[in-house]
Amino acid sequence: MNIKFRVLPIMALAMVLLFAPPTRAEQAAVEAAGADANAPTINLDKTSLDNGGDFVISGKAPAGSKVYIELWSAEKTVKANRFDGKKDPKTGIIPYKFYITKDMPAFYKIVAPVEMAGAIDKAKAAGKSWKYSEVLKEIGADAAYTVPAKIQIDNYQATIMASILGSRGTLLPPMDEKASKRESMKLVKTRFVSVGNLLSAKVETAPDGSYSAKVSIRSGLAPGKYSARVTAVTERIKEGDKETVKKVTSEVASFENKIAFPTVYLSTAGTSINILWPFLLASAVTIFGVLMGAGGGFILNPLLIMFFPLPHTVVAGTVMPTVLFAQGTGIMNYSKIKFINWKLGCSIGCAMLVGGFIGPKLTEMITLDQFKFLFGWVLLILAALMFWQTTPGYLANNKKEQAILKEFKKRAAEAAKAKG
Amino acid sequence: MKVDFWGQEFEANMFVGCIGGFLIAIMSSMFGFGGGPFMVPLMTLGLRLPMYIVVGSSLLAIFFNTAMGTMRHYQFGNFDLILFLVMFPAAILGGYIGPKIAKKLSPVMVKRVACAGLIILGTKLLGLF
Numbered sequence: 392m393n394i395k396f397r398v399l400p401i402m403a404l405a406m407v408l409l410f411a412p413p414t415r416a417e418q419a420a421v422e423a424a425g426a427d428a429n430a431p432t433i434n435l436d437k438t439s440l441d442n443g444g445d446f447v448i449s450g451k452a453p454a455g456s457k458v459y460i461e462l463w464s465a466e467k468t469v470k471a472n473r474f475d476g477k478k479d480p481k482t483g484i485i486p487y488k489f490y491i492t493k494d495m496p497a498f499y500k501i502v503a504p505v506e507m508a509g510a511i512d513k514a515k516a517a518g519k520s521w522k523y524s525e526v527l528k529e530i531g532a533d534a535a536y537t538v539p540a541k542i543q544i545d546n547y548q549a550t551i552m553a554s555i556l557g558s559r560g561t562l563l564p565p566m567d568e569k570a571s572k573r574e575s576m577k578l579v580k581t582r583f584v585s586v587g588n589l590l591s592a593k594v595e596t597a598p599d600g601s602y603s604a605k606v607s608i609r610s611g612l613a614p615g616k617y618s619a620r621v622t623a624v625t626e627r628i629k630e631g632d633k634e635t636v637k638k639v640t641s642e643v644a645s646f647e648n649k650i651a652f653p654t655v656y657l658s659t660a661g662t663s664i665n666i667l668w669p670f671l672l673a674s675a676v677t678i679f680g681v682l683m684g685a686g687g688g689f690i691l692n693p694l695l696i697m698f699f700p701l702p703h704t705v706v707a708g709t710v711m712p713t714v715l716f717a718q719g720t721g722i723m724n725y726s727k728i729k730f731i732n733w734k735l736g737c738s739i740g741c742a743m744l745v746g747g748f749i750g751p752k753l754t755e756m757i758t759l760d761q762f763k764f765l766f767g768w769v770l771l772i773l774a775a776l777m778f779w780q781t782t783p784g785y786l787a788n789n790k791k792e793q794a795i796l797k798e799f800k801k802r803a804a805e806a807a808k809a810k811g
Numbered sequence: 812m813k814v815d816f817w818g819q820e821f822e823a824n825m826f827v828g829c830i831g832g833f834l835i836a837i838m839s840s841m842f843g844f845g846g847g848p849f850m851v852p853l854m855t856l857g858l859r860l861p862m863y864i865v866v867g868s869s870l871l872a873i874f875f876n877t878a879m880g881t882m883r884h885y886q887f888g889n890f891d892l893i894l895f896l897v898m899f900p901a902a903i904l905g906g907y908i909g910p911k912i913a914k915k916l917s918p919v920m921v922k923r924v925a926c927a928g929l930i931i932l933g934t935k936l937l938g939l940f
C-alpha cells in the first residue's frame with residue numbers, strides 16, 4: 392500500500408480507500424511491512440529479568456529511520472476505567488460517559504529516540520495536565536502505538552440518577568476503531584498516570600540504521616511474558632491535514648519477568664509488591680487504631696496509596712472487608728453483654744446501607760488525584776474531631792461518661808454471669 | 812424515636828441520625844474505611860445520646876455500611892484477594908496487641924498524636940508539601 396501511495400494519479404482514490412477506516416488502513420500497512428526485507432531486526436541481550444532490571448534491545452532498522460520500541464506485558468492485563476464528566480468546550484454538553492476495559496496490559500511503555508528527550512521532559516514539567524495523545528504525536532510515537540489501540544472498551548452512558556442509584560448506566564454500542572483508539576490513550580493515561588511510566592527516550596541510532604536502547608524495567612511490575620516490537624518510521628509525508636506515516640515493524644520479541652516470594656503479584660492492582668511491607672503497615676496501623684478507639688482504615692488507606700503503586704479503587708475495596716470482621720467480632724462481644732441497642736443501630740444502619748450502596752460507585756468514577764484531594768479534606772476534618780476530643784471540656788464530660796460506662800459494663804457482665 | 816437502654820429511655824431524632832448516617836456511609840464506603848470516628852460524634856452530639864449507648868450501637872450501624880460497601884466493591888472488581896489475605900492477619904494481630912498496649916498509654920496523648928498524624932497525612936494528600 393505504501394507503493395500504491397507513490398503512484399500519484401490514483402492518489403485521490405487511494406486516499407479515500409486508505410483513510411475511510413483509518414486504523415484498519417494503518418494496520419494493513421504494518422502487516423504488509425512486517426514481511427518486508429526492510430523490516431527492522433530485534434535482539435534482546437536478556438530473556439529473563441528478576442523483578443525488573445536493565446537490558447539492551449538492539450538491531451538494525453532502515454538507515455535514517457526513527458526507531459520506536461513498544462513494550463508491553465503480554466500475559467497480564469488489568470482493569471482501567473475513566474469517567475468523562477468534563478464539559479465539552481465546543482458543545483457545552485457534559486458527556487457523562489463511563490469507559491471501562493479489562494484488557495489493559497499491566498505494563499505499557501514506548502521507548503522513543505534519544506532526541507525526543509526534550510519533548511518528554513516538557514510533558515513531565517506540565518505536571519498532571521499532560522495529554523498522552525499529544526505527546527505521542529509530538530514525539531512521533533503514535534506510529535508505534537498499537538497494542539492498547541486494540542483493547543476492547545465498553546462505554547456506558549451514565550446519568551446523574553443512574554450514578555446515585557449506583558449503576559454504571561446503559562451500555563452503548565461499541566465505538567468505532569478510531570474512537571476506540573482515542574479513548575484507549577486516555578485510559579492508558581488514567582491507568583499509568585505519569586509521563587515517566589509511559590514514555591522514555593533511550594533509542595540511539597547510528598547513521599547506518601543500527602540501533603540500541605538500554606531499557607530498564609522497574610521492580611514491582613507484573614510477572615510473566617513481556618513483548619517488545621520495534622517500529623521504524625522511515626518517512627512522514629504531510630499533505631494538508633492528512634499525514635502519511637511510512638513505517639516498518641519488526642517481529643515481536645519476548646522476555647520474561649520473574650518474581651519470587653515474598654514478592655507477590657496482585658492481579659487486580661496489576662503490580663507486584665513485597666507483601667511484608669503491607670503486612671507490617673497494616674499491623675502497625677490497626678494497633679494504633681485500637682489505641683485511638685477506631686478501625687484505622689482512614690490511616691491505612693492513604694498510606695497504602697502513598698507507599699505502593701496501588702489503584703485507589705483496589706485499596707478502598709480491599710481494606711473495607713478487612714475491617715468488616717473486626718466489626719463483626721466487636722458486635723458479638725457487645726451483644727453478649729447486651730450493650731447494643733438493636734433498634735437504634737438497625738435504624739441508622741438502614742440509612743447507612745443505602746449510603747454504602749452508592750459510595751463504591753463514586754470511587755470508580757473519580758481519578759486518583761481527586762481521591763487524594765477529597766481524602767485529604769476528610770482527614771483534616773477528622774483531625775479537627777480528634778483535637779476536639781482532647782479539649783478540657785470534652786475530657787471532663789468524657790470522664791463522667793466513662794465512669795457510667797464502666798458501671799454499666801460491670802452490671803451487664805454480672806447479669807450475663809447470673810444467667811449463664 | 813424512643814430508645815430504651817437498660818431501663819432508661821432516651822429520645823433520639825432519627826431524621827438527623829439517618830441523614831447523617833447516610834452521608835457518612837457514602838463517604839466512608841467511597842474511601843474504604845469504617846466510619847466509626849464520624850459516627851460516634853454524630854450520635855453523641857447530633858442525637859444527644861450518652862456514650863454508653865453509642866459505642867455498641869454505632870458499631871452495629873457501621874457494620875451495615877461496611878457489609879454493603881464490601882459487596883459493592885467486590886461487584887465492581889475492586890477486591891484483591893492476595894492483598895486481603897496479607898492485611899487480614901495483620902488486622903487480627905493488631906486487634907490482639909492493641910488492647911494490651913492501650914492500658915499503658917494515656918488516651919489523650921494517643922489522640923494528640925493521631926491529630927498531628929492526620930494533619931500531616933491530610934496536607935500531604937492535598938499536595939501542600
